[in-house]
Amino acid sequence: MSAQEFTATPHQGFSVFPLAAFSDNYIWCIQPAHSSSIWVVDPGDADVVLATLQQKQLQLAGILLTHHHRDHTGGVAKLQQSHPREVPVYGPQNPLISGVNQPLTQSAECQLACDDAPPLTARVYPVPGHTLDHLAYVIDDALFCGDTLFCAGCGRLFEGTPEQLYQSLQRLAALPDTTRVYCAHEYTLANLKFALAVEPHNPSLQTFYRQAQQLRLQQRPTLPSSIGLERAINPFLHCEDERLQTVLSEHWQCTPKDAVTRLKLLRSWKDNF
Ligand SMILES: [Zn+2]
Numbered sequence: 001m002s003a004q005e006f007t008a009t010p011h012q013g014f015s016v017f018p019l020a021a022f023s024d025n026y027i028w029c030i031q032p033a034h035s036s037s038i039w040v041v042d043p044g045d046a047d048v049v050l051a052t053l054q055q056k057q058l059q060l061a062g063i064l065l066t067h068h069h070r071d072h073t074g075g076v077a078k079l080q081q082s083h084p085r086e087v088p089v090y091g092p093q094n095p096l097i098s099g100v101n102q103p104l105t106q107s108a109e110c111q112l113a114c115d116d117a118p119p120l121t122a123r124v125y126p127v128p129g130h131t132l133d134h135l136a137y138v139i140d141d142a143l144f145c146g147d148t149l150f151c152a153g154c155g156r157l158f159e160g161t162p163e164q165l166y167q168s169l170q171r172l173a174a175l176p177d178t179t180r181v182y183c184a185h186e187y188t189l190a191n192l193k194f195a196l197a198v199e200p201h202n203p204s205l206q207t208f209y210r211q212a213q214q215l216r217l218q219q220r221p222t223l224p225s226s227i228g229l230e231r232a233i234n235p236f237l238h239c240e241d242e243r244l245q246t247v248l249s250e251h252w253q254c255t256p257k258d259a260v261t262r263l264k265l266l267r268s269w270k271d272n273f
Pocket residue numbers: 067069130147
C-alpha cells in the first residue's frame with residue numbers, strides 16, 4: 001500500500017503532514033526539524049502509517065490519541081506490535097481504548113520525545129462534547145483537535161451536552177488567530193455548504209468556499225485551517241451573534257435566547273442537512 005504524498009506545513013521547530021486514511025480521515029504526522037522521527041495523531045489505520053515509515057525512512061516516536069472512536073484508535077495495537085520497544089501512546093484514560101500507556105485525564109503538558117531532536121511540548125485540553133473523553137493537543141501554534149472542531153463545522157454530539165461542546169469550542173476559538181487547525185476529517189465542503197445555508201451573505205465564507213472547491217478538485221486537503229479563518233467562517237463559533245438568532249428562528253420557528261441553545265439548534269439542523 002503506498003501513501004499519497006501531501007505537502008508539509010512548517011512550524012517553529014517541526015512540520016506537519018497528513019496521511020489520508022479510510023474515506024475522509026487524516027492521520028497527522030508531526031516531524032521535528034532535522035529529525036527522522038514522527039509522532040502520529042489518531043492512527044486509525046496502521047498500514048498507512050507503516051507504509052509511510054518505510055517509504056520515508058522514518059521512525060515512529062509516539063502516538064497521540066484524541067478520543068476513543070475506532071477510526072482514530074484502530075491502528076494503535078498493530079503499530080505497537082510492529083515496534084520492538086514500547087511506543088509511548090498519550091490518550092484519554094478510557095477503558096474503551098487499549099494501548100494508552102500515558103493516560104491523560106485533565107489539562108496537562110506532555111513532552112513528545114524523539115531520539116534525534118529536542119522534545120516538543122504538547123499542551124492537553126479536555127474538550128468534551130463529541131465524546132466525553134475528547135482531548136485536543138496544542139504544540140506551539142498547531143492545534144490537533146480530532147473531531148471537536150472541523151473546518152467550517154464541528155463534531156456531532158455523541159456523548160456530551162451542548163453546554164460542554166459550546167465550552168470546548170469557545171476554548172479552542174480563544175487560541176491565537178494564527179493557530180493552525182489540524183482536524184481529523186476532510187468534511188470541509190459539506191460543512192461549507194451548510195455554513196452558506198446559515199450565513200449566505202458572509203463574504204469570507206463565499207471566498208473560502210471557492211478556494212476549498214479548487215483544492216478538492218486537485219484532490220488536495222483543505223486543511224490545516226486556522227483559528228482566524230474559523231472565527232470568520234464557522235457558524236458554530238458564531239453562537240454569540242444575534243444574527244444567528246434570526247436564521248435559527250426562521251428554521252426552527254422558535255427564539256433561542258442564549259448561545260448554548262443556538263449551538264444545540266445549529267447542530268441539530270446540521271445533523272439533518
Ligand atoms: Zn469521533
